[in-house]
Amino acid sequence: MLAIKTENLTKKYKDKVAVNSINLSINKGEIYGLLGVNGAGKSTTIKMLSCLIKPTSGDAVLNGYSIVNDSEDVKRIINVSPQETAVAPNLTVRENLELIAEIYGFEKETAVQKAQNMIDDFELAEVAKSKAKTLSGGWQRRLSIAMALISDPEILFLDEPTLGLDVLARRELWNKISALKGKITVILTTHYLEEAESLSDRIGIMVKGNLVAEGTADELKNSVNATAFEDAFVKIAEEGK
Numbered sequence: 001m002l003a004i005k006t007e008n009l010t011k012k013y014k015d016k017v018a019v020n021s022i023n024l025s026i027n028k029g030e031i032y033g034l035l036g037v038n039g040a041g042k043s044t045t046i047k048m049l050s051c052l053i054k055p056t057s058g059d060a061v062l063n064g065y066s067i068v069n070d071s072e073d074v075k076r077i078i079n080v081s082p083q084e085t086a087v088a089p090n091l092t093v094r095e096n097l098e099l100i101a102e103i104y105g106f107e108k109e110t111a112v113q114k115a116q117n118m119i120d121d122f123e124l125a126e127v128a129k130s131k132a133k134t135l136s137g138g139w140q141r142r143l144s145i146a147m148a149l150i151s152d153p154e155i156l157f158l159d160e161p162t163l164g165l166d167v168l169a170r171r172e173l174w175n176k177i178s179a180l181k182g183k184i185t186v187i188l189t190t191h192y193l194e195e196a197e198s199l200s201d202r203i204g205i206m207v208k209g210n211l212v213a214e215g216t217a218d219e220l221k222n223s224v225n226a227t228a229f230e231d232a233f234v235k236i237a238e239e240g241k
C-alpha cells in the first residue's frame with residue numbers, strides 16, 4: 001500500500017531545474033530516507049510534497065490526495081518537523097504541547113491528555129516544566145517532533161532531525177524515530193549516512209534534481225558493489241553527476 005507516489009514531479013526556477021520529473025514511491029508505515037548532496041533537490045521535493053510550494057509540472061498523491069488538486073486535504077494528513085525548531089521559547093514543554101494541540105483544534109481536556117501522551121511517549125517528563133528556551137538542542141528537537149506528531153499525522157516529514165546533536169542525543173532520537181515505524185509514514189532528509197542507513201526502510205538518492213537510485217541500504221550497496229553504505233552513496237552520487 002503506497003502512502004506517497006510522485007508522478008513526474010518537477011520544479012523549475014527560471015532556467016534552473018531544481019527537481020526533474022521524479023517518480024518515487026513510499027509505502028505506508030515506512031521510514032524513507034531522501035539523500036543527496038547540497039543542492040540535489042531534497043528540500044524542494046519536501047516543500048512540494050508538503051504543499052509549501054507548487055510543482056511546475058507533475059503531481060504527487062499522498063494517501064489518495066493530490067498535492068495539485070487536494071492541497072487542503074494533504075495539509076490535514078501531514079505534518080512537518082522543520083530544521084529550525086518551531087517551539088515557543090518562553091513556554092514550558094507541557095505548555096508548548098498543549099498549545100499546539102489546541103491550535104490543531106482539540107478541546108482543552110483532549111489537548112491536556114494529548115500533551116501527556118507525548119510526554120510519556122517521548123520521555124519528556126523530566127523537562128515538562130522547563131521553559132523550551134532552556135532546553136539543550138537534543139531535547140528541543142525531541143519536543144519539536146512530539147509537537148509535529150500531536151496532530152496525529154498520517155505522514156511526517158523530518159528535515160535533518162539530528163543536525164548538530166551529539167552522538168548520545170542523536171542515538172536517543174533515533175530510538176524515538178524508529179518507534180514510529182509501521183505506525184506512520186516518515187520521510188527523512190539527512191546528511192548523516194549512518195542515520196539514513198540505520199533508520200530507513202528504503203532510501204532514495206537525488207543528484208542534480210534527479211532521483212538516481214532507490215532501494216534498501218543493502219540493495220544500494222549491492223548495486224555498486226560497495227560494502228559500506230557511505231562508499232555506495234559516493235559512487236552513486238558521482239555516477240549520477
Ligand SMILES: Nc1ncnc2c1ncn2[C@@H]1O[C@H](COP(=O)(O)OP(=O)(O)OP(=O)(O)O)[C@@H](O)[C@H]1O
Pocket residue numbers: 013016017018036037038039040041042043044045
Ligand atoms: N527559490 C529558489 N529560487 C531559485 N533556485 C532555487 C530556489 N530554491 C532552490 N533552488 C535551487 O534548486 C536546487 C535544489 O535546491 P534544494 O534546496 O532543494 O537542495 P537540497 O538537496 O535540499 O540541498 P541542501 O542539502 O543544501 O539543503 C539548488 O540548485 C538551489 O539553488
